[in-house]
Amino acid sequence: MSSPLANPQLPPGGRSVTPPSTEVIALPRTLDTSKPGLFHLLLKDRFATAAAIVLVLVGLTALVGPTLMGDLATQQNLSATNRPPFSLAEGWQFILGSDSLGRSMLARLVVATQTTLSVALPAVGISLVIGSLWGVWAGFHRGWRETISMRIADVIMSFPSLLLAVVVLYVFSPSAANIVLILALTRIPIYLRTARAESAELQSRTFVDAARTFGTKPAAIIRRHVIPVVLPTLLTLATLEFCYVMLAESSLSFLGIGIQPPDVSWGLMVAQGRQYLQTAWWLSLFPGLAIVITTVAANVLAAWLRIATDPAQRWRLTLKHKRKRFIARMPVKEVA
Amino acid sequence: MSTITQTVSESTVRAENKLVLDVDGLVVEIRTPKGTLRAVNDVSFQAFSGRTIALLGESGCGKSMTAKAIAGLLDPVADVAGGEVRLNGTDLARLKPKERRKFAGPELGIVFQDALTALNPVYTVGTQLGEAFRIHHGLSAKAAKVKAVELMRRVGIPEPESRVDSYPHQFSGGMRQRVLIAMAVALNPRLLIADEPTTALDVTVQAQIMALLRDLRTETHMAVVLITHDLALVAEEADTVAVMYAGKVVETGPVREVFARPHHPYTRGLLDSVPANIGRGEDLKSIAGSPPELHNIPVGCVYQSRCPLVQDICRAVSPPLEPAGDDRAVACHFSKELDNV
Amino acid sequence: MSEALLDVRELTKNFHVPGAKGNNTLCALDKINLYVNRGETLGLVGESGCGKSTLARTLLMLETPDSGSVRFDGVDPFGLKSRELLAWRRRVQMVFQDPFASLNARMTAGEIVSEPWATHRDLYPTKAARQARLSELFTLVGLRPSDAGKSPQEFSGGQRQRIGIARALALNPDVIVLDEPVSALDLSVQAQVLNLLNDLQQRLGVAYIFISHDLSVVRHVADRVAVMYLGRIVETGTAEEVFDRPSHPYTAALMSASPHLDVTATAPRQRIILEGEMPSPLDPPSGCRFRTRCWKAQDICATLAPEPRAALDNPEHISECHFPIEPTRDEPEQLAHAS
Known part of the structure; x- marks a missing residue:
């Protein structure tokens, strides 16, 4: 081997220029018994299981709800306006009461689920993907990329995001797509900052240095070593953002530039019910509860996921419930 | 710049070497998710004034846990589950925390490995050094500061008057360790526990710190418990040694004799693992395997899985620490056969 | 030295420390010269902050040097383009100090x-x-x-x-840089890993650059030794020469300071204890870098940086000192009275 150029292991044509793949040899996991699958772990945690069930129900409601109850939600009954909840006198559809036009609260909540999710999910998803990738990239490379990215984030952050939304939606038409885009844009810096901070810390770790010594390209290192570590944190952040986006959407709807009636969202329901707060509390409370329950469930599940995907923490989930509080008190490297 | 050249001499055994610390059958248990572990299992040793005893062992052998148990600094999940720790006749393990605090300082000082985390970053060095005097002697802040300057001079920190108002991060690693030692010896304790005092330091600074500890010991005639994993440090600094393995003392005695003729196969294995004086390319006689995990300690001798002399009896009966002549003791069924291997 | 596998000449690396008072250039490596032959072990000794880890990172191209040259098999890796660079990467690999941080959990x-x-x-x-x-x-x-x-x-x-x-080893390298590979390990385990490294070298013929602060370990593994102080290699030679007949006062002090496991010695050991600690690399002393802690320092040491000089009897044993220790004249007694 007189020169690395004449390295016999490198065939002519240089297959090494082909983009490196993330595929690392899959090996038989001999220890599958000690590493229970995620689903198995989930069932062991009562809170996480409950949260997952709630989210599945919310998702199903959003999917099939409107086709089942769409007509009911627009059916007005002016003889039965503002009926209090928990009474079957007017039929099952008024179990959660009725609004000022005598429409079934239950049906409206169900129909609103789809609208709410169809705004909040894409908005959170778009800002999560763009903000995270951008932040991870900026933090990994540091230098001017990081500086410019952070300045851009500062500029976006320095506008109150609602004000920006008001201006944009006032100029353009307040369609669902525009709401999604403007909410996504204004929340990108949240992910950008978090992802950058974590990525900047990770890029100085020794195992990243090790990957650099193999000649691994930055994109492959980010994919293999940075994103799997950063992702759980960002997902937790995203669940908090989910709540924020729903509330922002309700604020916009309240101002008349969000979801336009006859469409209905949880946020819009809260906003519309506000004027009847003294006389018909259920108009705001039930959609408000829907927002809170969905957010809390998403948050619990994200917190669980964060531990479940961290190999150093996962063992905590395999313990019985009674011991958990005790474990939380115990330093990890006690015996070492 | 001058160089201090000095002699490492074996400290002379003085008639007035009094028993300061008597640890007898100490057991420390840790509660963990996998059940209760014995981190320290029936450990006994004594420390005499003006002498240094080394607790020698690898990570996880329980040497630091022993020191923490003596100093009353165990984590909430760990408890002293048995045995006695008598400091000048008082059993520390039975004291209430409030009574115990009276001992910290005048009777017992401790030096930790990591000087940066052992010092509070938001207080000046002078404040932290003076604290002992304010608490135990009721001195004013001003008088305590004078004492702090005095202490800093005593441990060889240059320009103490100007540095007394500095913060820990403004000191180098070696200087921080000196501050920590100054805190430990502020009230002239009769016992100093040094838990890996030089592990984080470079060798040239380690030599300075060990020289300082030696001088302080000569000056105040205190007893020193040196906790370390470094055999060479033990050989140079300690008078007696207690070799620990998996929570037990497996061998104890005067350093020179133990190192020259180890009676326990583990001590022998450790000595053989030191790369000094073995030619380039020759294999070291390493000890196969690794220490047992604490939740998985076998029945019988703790060292059985790595021992070249292991027999059936080792797997059934745990050998007690028995006298092996001239101040020595060893916990091995076959210590007499060791010389023939 | 043309047959050397890795040849480093005048390698210099500065870091810019933003926010530092006065001078903000940290000279981590100052005109480093060293070479490694096929299949041999070069021990790199020095205290923390001396630049040995920066040197390792530069050799692995994790840092870019400011000046100087690195030649590996006659090729300068810093001039290579992507495909050749990837091929070069295979030939130099690294083992890191912390076995916990260096593996992705x-x-x-x-x-x-x-x-x-x-x-x-x-x-x-x-x-x-x-x-x-x-x-x-x-x-x-x-x-x-x-x-x-x-x-x-x-x-x-x-x-x-x-x-x-x-x-x-996965890429079948010719050189492995071992950055404190055993210092995080317990003694008995350390011996196992040292034996493994030795065995691998004999079987695979791979060369090692073995970085350590532990002199007894380096003495055991190294064919040749380079001693670093504050970004410079102050002494280099075969392990035997450097350890048995140190020429630079720093080498002598370093060896004297590390504790010895010699219980048979009857006479108490003479010891050199250096005063102070290594100066900040942001503000290195003028002239010889070791002069602030050296007991042999004279006026010339403050004004003139010593040139590398070979020992009279051995051209391979090089040290940078105006007043090198000469084993025939400077006996330990003399060291003892040097203060």
Whole structure:
């Protein structure tokens, strides 16, 4: 081997220029018994299981709800306006009461689920993907990329995001797509900052240095070593953002530039019910509860996921419930 | 710049070497998710004034846990589950925390490995050094500061008057360790526990710190418990040694004799693992395997899985620490056969 | 020295420290000269902050030098383009100090060791070849191939370091830079890993650059030794020469300061204890860098940086000192009275 150029292991044509793949040899996991699958772990945690069930129900409601109850939600009954909840006198559809036009609260909540999710999910998803990738990239490379990215984030952050939304939606038409885009844009810096901070810390770790010594390209290192570590944190952040986006959407709807009636969202329901707060509390409370329950469930599940995907923490989930509080008190490297 | 050249001499055994610390059958248990572990299992040793005893062992052998148990600094999940720790006749393990605090300082000082985390970053060095005097002697802040300057001079920190108002991060690693030692010896304790005092330091600074500890010991005639994993440090600094393995003392005695003729196969294995004086390319006689995990300690001798002399009896009966002549003791069924291997 | 596998000349690396008072240039490496022959071990000794880790990182191209040259088999890796660079990467690999931080806890041991092949796909093109090589590597470093599915935290410190070594061997390198490979390990485990490294060198003919602060370890593993102080190599030579007849006062002090495990000695040992600590690399002393702690320092040491000089009897034993210790005249007694 007189020169690395004449390295016999490198065939002519240089297959090494082909983009490196993330595929690392899959090996038989001999220890599958000690590493229970995620689903198995989930069932062991009562809170996480409950949260997952709630989210599945919310998702199903959003999917099939409107086709089942769409007509009911627009059916007005002016003889039965503002009926209090928990009474079957007017039929099952008024179990959660009725609004000022005598429409079934239950049906409206169900129909609103789809609208709410169809705004909040894409908005959170778009800002999560763009903000995270951008932040991870900026933090990994540091230098001017990081500086410019952070300045851009500062500029976006320095506008109150609602004000920006008001201006944009006032100029353009307040369609669902525009709401999604403007909410996504204004929340990108949240992910950008978090992802950058974590990525900047990770890029100085020794195992990243090790990957650099193999000649691994930055994109492959980010994919293999940075994103799997950063992702759980960002997902937790995203669940908090989910709540924020729903509330922002309700604020916009309240101002008349969000979801336009006859469409209905949880946020819009809260906003519309506000004027009847003294006389018909259920108009705001039930959609408000829907927002809170969905957010809390998403948050619990994200917190669980964060531990479940961290190999150093996962063992905590395999313990019985009674011991958990005790474990939380115990330093990890006690015996070492 | 001058160089201090000095002699490492074996400290002379003085008639007035009094028993300061008597640890007898100490057991420390840790509660963990996998059940209760014995981190320290029936450990006994004594420390005499003006002498240094080394607790020698690898990570996880329980040497630091022993020191923490003596100093009353165990984590909430760990408890002293048995045995006695008598400091000048008082059993520390039975004291209430409030009574115990009276001992910290005048009777017992401790030096930790990591000087940066052992010092509070938001207080000046002078404040932290003076604290002992304010608490135990009721001195004013001003008088305590004078004492702090005095202490800093005593441990060889240059320009103490100007540095007394500095913060820990403004000191180098070696200087921080000196501050920590100054805190430990502020009230002239009769016992100093040094838990890996030089592990984080470079060798040239380690030599300075060990020289300082030696001088302080000569000056105040205190007893020193040196906790370390470094055999060479033990050989140079300690008078007696207690070799620990998996929570037990497996061998104890005067350093020179133990190192020259180890009676326990583990001590022998450790000595053989030191790369000094073995030619380039020759294999070291390493000890196969690794220490047992604490939740998985076998029945019988703790060292059985790595021992070249292991027999059936080792797997059934745990050998007690028995006298092996001239101040020595060893916990091995076959210590007499060791010389023939 | 033309036959040297790795030849480093006048390598200099500065870091800019923003916010530092006055001078903000930290000179981490100052005109480093060294070479490594095929199959040999070069020990790199020095205290923390002396620049030895920066040197390792520069040799692995994790840092870019400011000036000087690195020649590996006659080729300067810093001038290579992507494909040649990738081929070069195979030939120099590294083992890191901390066996916990250097392995990604989210991968299995097998994934970690086979990670280099994801970039160098042509090395073992088929899955079967990779599997076979993986088993071979595990066996080579003394691990069970069946453990490949375990995650790193299921292994002990020594086993983790074996995984790190297997990963460094995965690309069949000619040189491995070992950055304090055993200093995080317990003594009995340290001996196992040192034996493994020795065994691998004899079997594979790989050259090592062994960085350590532990002189007894370096003495055991190294053919040649380079002693670093504040970004410079102050003394270099064969391990025997440097350890038995140190020429630079710093080398002598370093060896004297490290404790000896010699219980048979009857006479108390003479010891040089240096005063103070290494000066800040942001503000190195003028002239000779060691003069602030040196007991032999004269006026000339403050004004003129000493040139590298070879010992009279051995051209390979080079040190940078105006007043080198000469073994015939400077006996330990004289060192003792030098103060």
